[in-house]
Amino acid sequence: MTTPFPFTAVVGQDDLRLALLLNAVSPAVGGVLVRGEKGTAKSTAVRALSGLLPEVAAVPGCRFSCDPGAPDPGCPDGPHEPGAGTARPARMVELPVGASEDRLVGALDIERALAEGVKAFEPGLLADAHRGILYVDEVNLLHDHLVDLLLDAAAMGASYVEREGVSVRHAARFLLVGTMNPEEGELRPQLLDRFGLTVEVAASREPDQRVEVVRRRLAYDADPDGFAARWAHEETAVRARIVTARELLPQVRLGDPALRQIAATCAAFEVDGMRADIVMARTATALAAWAGRTEVLAEDVRQAALLALPHRRRRNPFDAPGLDEDKLDETLREFGDQGQSDDDPDPDGPGGGGGQPPAEGPQGGDDAGSAAPEAGDGGEPQPAGAGAGEQSAVRAAEPFRTKVLSVPGIGTGAAGRRSRARTEHGRTTGARRPRGALTKLHLAATVQAAAPHQRARGRRGPGLVVRRDDLRQANRLGRESNLVLFVVDASGSMAARQRMGAVKGAVLSLLLDAYQRRDKVGLVTFRGSAGEVVLPPTSSVDAAAARLGSLPTGGRTPLAAGLLRAHEVLRVERLRDPARRALVVVVTDGRATGGPEPVAAAGRAARLFAAEGVASVVVDCESGPVRLGLAGQLAGELGGTAVTLDELRADSIAGLVKDVQRRVA
The missing domain is CATH 3.40.50.410 (von Willebrand factor, type A domain)
Incomplete structure (x- = not known):
């Protein structure tokens, strides 16, 4: 197994590194969504974070990584008696874009559940990620229902599997990190809001910084172990700082002045709901703990707003993400404590880069995150060599709600909301024999298929004797994109x-x-x-x-x-x-x-x-x-x-x- 690239060796990307570290300090912040163009170290930084997390103690033999000091009373592998556990590194689990619902949440053995009445449960990726990191690359390409399941589990700290009257629940607390390239499509605003923090990343336009990126990457490729050894001291320092910040976190005081600044900021930027206020409060508290303080200051509130609010102001796909920092500063001054000032931030605080030596030149993304012009901005210069009658672009009229245009017939494409299709989710319209693994059981059709054979199978008790060829898959009619x-x-x-x-x-x-x-x-x-x-x-x-x-x-x-x-x-x-x-x-x-x-x-x-x-x-x-x-x-x-x-x-x-x-x- 190749040694991962050291987290502290990532050049620039201060906001990305800070957001990941804050979630390592306080998973209650709610995860990170990393948006940016390809080749900007998104995946490298996320994969490197797992090496900084402290080891976790787990109950030996438990597939759900129960904490031996406080085991989950509802663990499917339990009950467990409190006691000593086995220490292991924190896991980083990757969810592939093409994963099924069963792969994410786990699967019940329906045949054994019907025939034997036992909860034969095969854990999914949510169980594997418990007390670790769950990483979703290209989260914007994941099916919406999977994103909903994922974010529900992250918010509740538990995963529920319900199938035909048989249910399983297990703990699922993890640091959720999603990465995406906006050029490949956006997440819905409702899903964006479920991520605690968001970070926009871009490659630096500063030649010296780009040179350093290439130099470090070539050195790592030539000798991964040797390169990691040269950064071991910095990695150890950041790991220790995470442990210290976690211990300090319960002592951090979020006073009324900071709370008023948080509430006023969310109101000023007209974010929907109250999740933004809560995330900002948790983020500001984690920032103070990361800086080694027990009091939340205005500078913590400001940094929390820059990480927690931009994606919550996006209401349709044509809105540019971002935050008006002049408006933010004005709001903080108006509602802030007169004794606090963010003119002199702590050099060892949130912007310190987690122990990484500062890179020369401006940080990546300073000049690359400007929003694209809105559709119909107009004013584009006339192309060179334009012929007679050539005109520049004109502004689009105000958009309106259109009638639904759909493709006739019944398709089998990716889930969506336009045309009728056979999908895994939707209205049940019939049953068939399963081709491959059974995913959606049609209970009535299964019982009907098994019922005539009970005497021949020697049934003696109240249980139904079910065999593989009795199982019936539900046909479902939904919508496709x-x-x-x-x-x-x-x-x-x-x-x-x-x-x-x-x-x-x-x-x-x-x-x-x-x-x-x-x-x-x-x-x-x-x-x-x-x-x-x-x-x-x-x-x-x-x-x-x-x-x-x-x-x-x-x-x-x-x-x-x-x-x-x-x-x-x-x-x-x-x-x-x-x-x-x-x-x-x-x-x-x-x-x-x-x-x-x-x-x-x-x-x-x-x-x-x-x-x-x-x-x-x-x-x-x-x-x-x-x-x-x-x-x-x-x-x-x-x-x-x-x-x-x-x-x-x-x-x-x-x-x-x-x-x-x-x-x-």
């Missing part, structure tokens, strides 16, 4: 500023709907002489909104080229993710003026989608008193349906879903 591919006309016929603003507003509204329904999105545009993939299929709808906001217009209308490019995107995506069905949304007035025989070519391209049964909707952007109805003709060629911009609104297109299904079927 889809690939929503936008094909947007950016030609000169759409270039009128008021009109293009309305078009962008409609697409932005559909992107919001895709975010809420957990879809992947892609964006293809066509103008001039070609179609262009502006955004390949991704889960990051805010990335799509940013590309939409900077989209210029002008030139001819190569409708066929845009459709053919979209068809190619679907072909490639079908190879990558064959279970995910697509919904193509073409936003155009239906004109075709680019390329040879533009109208006939557009018709041929559209019929490719119809021949493959791809669900499609044409958003008709034609305006004015005289309308040619070209978008409706295009919808007919696609085998889809056409709606106007006005009809797209939720309060004005009754029956659209039925129309889509009828036209595509």
Whole structure:
């Protein structure tokens, strides 16, 4: 097993290291969500943290790591008598993105439970992580129901498994750390709020610091054991500091002035609910203990706000994370104790880096965390070499709630909220023999299958004799997510500023709907002489909104080229993710003026989608008193349906879903 990279050898990333250490001091803070681009030492820092945690004593033979001094009275392996235990290192357990619910929470042996009445329980990752670290890389790609289970267990300190009247509960207290790349999609605001702290990380733009990162990484790769030995002193010092801070934590006093600052700060930034106040209080207390103090100061409250509030102010996927530090300082001054000042912070306190020698140059992320411009900011300079009629990007109109567009039929794709599908969660519609491991038992069908054979099996008592071939898997009907591919006309016929603003507003509204329904999105545009993939299929709808906001217009209308490019995107995506069905949304007035025989070519391209049964909707952007109805003709060629911009609104297109299904079927 390779020696992990030392935590204290990580260059920069002070906020990341501080947030992890605060949770090591006080797991009640609620875990850390680390957001940032790839290659910024997110996973390296998290994996290195386990080496700093003090050893834990566990009851010998207990699969749930019970504390021998205070064993869990409800432990499935218990009861345990208090006594001496076996010391072992704190574990770090990784939850893979593709994990099943049974792998996370554990699984009951349903066959033995029915036939023998015993709780034969196989622990999951939550049990393995008890009293250690549970690390979820790419947490934004984890299925929502798994994230819900994970965060519920972290909040309650226990995991519950309920299956057909048989229940198991065990302790599950762990330091929860999730990492994610926002370019691959966002977590829902409700889930963001469940993480105690969040940290934005980015690679440093300072050459000296980047040189030091490379130097240390090469040294580690060449000799992991030797490199770790050179940092052993710093690792030991931080480990001892964590132990000292844990012992000091119960003595830390959170006075009324600090509490007033916390409450005023949360109110000033209009965060929802009371979880932010509680997390800030716990974080400020941990900061004081980490600095070796027994009194919470204003500087602790300030640092706690910077770690606990930014992600709680994000209410939709197009909001930029972050906190106005001038407003924060003003609030703290207004409600702070006059005897405290954060002009002279403790150099050995929270910013001290946990014993790491300070790196030269500014810390990573100081200039890389600025938010991307909101969709439709406008003002983009005109591209070089723009032809006649070229226009810069225009601001999108205000988004609105749209009607649900869904793919007809029943799919088997990833769980979501758009189209009907066979899923692990949803309404039970029938039963079948299980293929592979049984996950969702259909109890009535199982009993019905076993009942006729009881006499032949020699049943003598009240118990039901159940065999493997009696078991029945429940068929469940729920909702799946889809690939929503936008094909947007950016030609000169759409270039009128008021009109293009309305078009962008409609697409932005559909992107919001895709975010809420957990879809992947892609964006293809066509103008001039070609179609262009502006955004390949991704889960990051805010990335799509940013590309939409900077989209210029002008030139001819190569409708066929845009459709053919979209068809190619679907072909490639079908190879990558064959279970995910697509919904193509073409936003155009239906004109075709680019390329040879533009109208006939557009018709041929559209019929490719119809021949493959791809669900499609044409958003008709034609305006004015005289309308040619070209978008409706295009919808007919696609085998889809056409709606106007006005009809797209939720309060004005009754029956659209039925129309889509009828036209595509």
